[in-house]
Amino acid sequence: MKFLRMKPGHGEVLIAEGDVEVREEEELLVAEFRSQLDGGMWAAVPTSDRSGRREARLARSFDEVPRDAERVIFFPQASGG
Amino acid sequence: MVLALTVTGIVIVALLGDMLVSRAEEAYRRFKAHRRIDPVAADFDPGRDRRAEARARLLLKSCVNEEEWAMYRDLGFIRVWSIEAGRPARAGSSAAGGYAATDADDGDSVGGYGIDGSYDDADEHEHNDGSEAWWGDEERQPSPARRWRAAGRRSERLSSRADAPYAYLIYPHKPVVAYVPQTGRLLSEHCVEFPDETRPYGSSRLPDSDDVLAKWMALTGDEQRLIDSANMHLPGRQVDPRQLKRDLWRLRQWERERGRRGDEAVRDSRVSAP
Numbered sequence: 001m002k003f004l005r006m007k008p009g010h011g012e013v014l015i016a017e018g019d020v021e022v023r024e025e026e027e028l029l030v031a032e033f034r035s036q037l038d039g040g041m042w043a044a045v046p047t048s049d050r051s052g053r054r055e056a057r058l059a060r061s062f063d064e065v066p067r068d069a070e071r072v073i074f075f076p077q078a079s080g081g
Numbered sequence: 082m083v084l085a086l087t088v089t090g091i092v093i094v095a096l097l098g099d100m101l102v103s104r105a106e107e108a109y110r111r112f113k114a115h116r117r118i119d120p121v122a123a124d125f126d127p128g129r130d131r132r133a134e135a136r137a138r139l140l141l142k143s144c145v146n147e148e149e150w151a152m153y154r155d156l157g158f159i160r161v162w163s164i165e166a167g168r169p170a171r172a173g174s175s176a177a178g179g180y181a182a183t184d185a186d187d188g189d190s191v192g193g194y195g196i197d198g199s200y201d202d203a204d205e206h207e208h209n210d211g212s213e214a215w216w217g218d219e220e221r222q223p224s225p226a227r228r229w230r231a232a233g234r235r236s237e238r239l240s241s242r243a244d245a246p247y248a249y250l251i252y253p254h255k256p257v258v259a260y261v262p263q264t265g266r267l268l269s270e271h272c273v274e275f276p277d278e279t280r281p282y283g284s285s286r287l288p289d290s291d292d293v294l295a296k297w298m299a300l301t302g303d304e305q306r307l308i309d310s311a312n313m314h315l316p317g318r319q320v321d322p323r324q325l326k327r328d329l330w331r332l333r334q335w336e337r338e339r340g341r342r343g344d345e346a347v348r349d350s351r352v353s354a355p
Contacts, residue, residue: 006294008277008285009288011288053146054146056302058299058302073144076276077275078307081273
C-alpha cells in the first residue's frame with residue numbers, strides 16, 4: 001500500500017509504503033495515516049465497483065481503508081473558497 | 082572629425098540619459114517607499130509548476146474513469162453525476178447527460194438559472210411558507226441533494242422520479258457548479274478550495290489537475306461532506322453563466338461525437354469480423 005500526498009509545486013509525493021500484512025509495516029502506515037489526518041489532510045482511496053466504474057472513498061480512519069487498496073491519496077481538506 | 086565625434090557623443094549621452102534617468106527615478110521611488118528589491122529565491126525553478134502539473138495529470142488519469150479523463154483532456158472540465166441524487170440509467174449522448182426524464186421546467190419548479198443564463202426563482206415564494214429555503218440565505222442553503230429531495234416531497238410527480246439527477250461540473254481552481262443535465266439549468270456554485278498551508282514553495286495552491294482530482298475524489302467519495310465544506314452561492318458569482326452555457330453545449334457536442342465514434346467502431350468491428 002502506498003501513501004501519496006498532493007503538494008503544491010510537486011504533484012503527488014510518496015510519503016509511505018508498506019505491506020498491511022506485515023505487522024510492523026502496518027503500524028507505520030497507521031501512524032502515518034493518523035499523522036496526515038491530524039495535519040489537516042483528507043484521505044481518499046481510489047476504487048472500482050463491479051462494473052469497473054471508478055470512484056473514490058474518503059476514509060476517516062485507517063480501518064476504513066480496504067486491505068487490498070494499492071494507494072491512499074492525501075490532500076488538503078476542503079474549505080470554503 | 083571632431084565635430085562628428087562630438088555629435089556622436091551627444092547622441093549617446095542623450096540615449097543613455099533616457100535609460101539612466103528612468104532607473105534613477107525608480108531607485109528614488111523605491112528609496113522613498115523604503116522598499117527593497119526582493120532577491121530571487123535561490124531555488125526558483127520556472128519548470129517546477131509544469132512538471133508538477135504533468136505529474137498531477139498522470140495521477141488524475143489513473144484515478145478517474147476513461148470518459149472523465151477524455152472529457153478533462155478535451156474540454157478542460159469533468160462532469161460528475163450526483164451520487165446522492167442517483168446516477169442516470171444510461172450515461173447517454175443527449176442533452177449533456179442523456180436522461181429520458183423531463184425536467185424542472187414542467188412546473189416542478191427547481192429554481193436556478195436557465196441555460197440562457199436567466200434566473201428562474203420559480204420556488205422563491207416557498208421560502209416563506211415554512212418549507213425549505215432554496216435561495217436567499219446562503220449560510221443555510223441546503224445542498225442540491227437536499228433541495229432535490231425537498232422538491233420531491235413537494236411534488237408527487239417529481240417524487241415519482243426519485244432518481245432524477247443533477248450533476249456537477251468540476252473546473253480547476255473554480256467553484257463546483259451544480260446543474261440540471263436535462264435542461265442545463267444552473268443550480269448553484271459551491272466555492273471550495275484545498276489550500277495546503279505548508280506552502281512548500283510559497284503557494285498553497287495545488288496543481289490544476291490535483292485540484293480537479295481532489296474535487297472528484299471528494300464528490301464521489303463523500304459528496305455531502307464536500308458540499309457542507311463549501312460556500313454555496315447562486316450561479317454566476319465566480320463562473321460566468323455564459324461560459325457555463327458554452328461549456329454545456331461543448332459537452333453535448335463532445336458526447337455526441339464520442340457516441341458517433343463508438344457506434345462506428347462497433348460497426349467496423351462487426352464488418353471486419355469473419
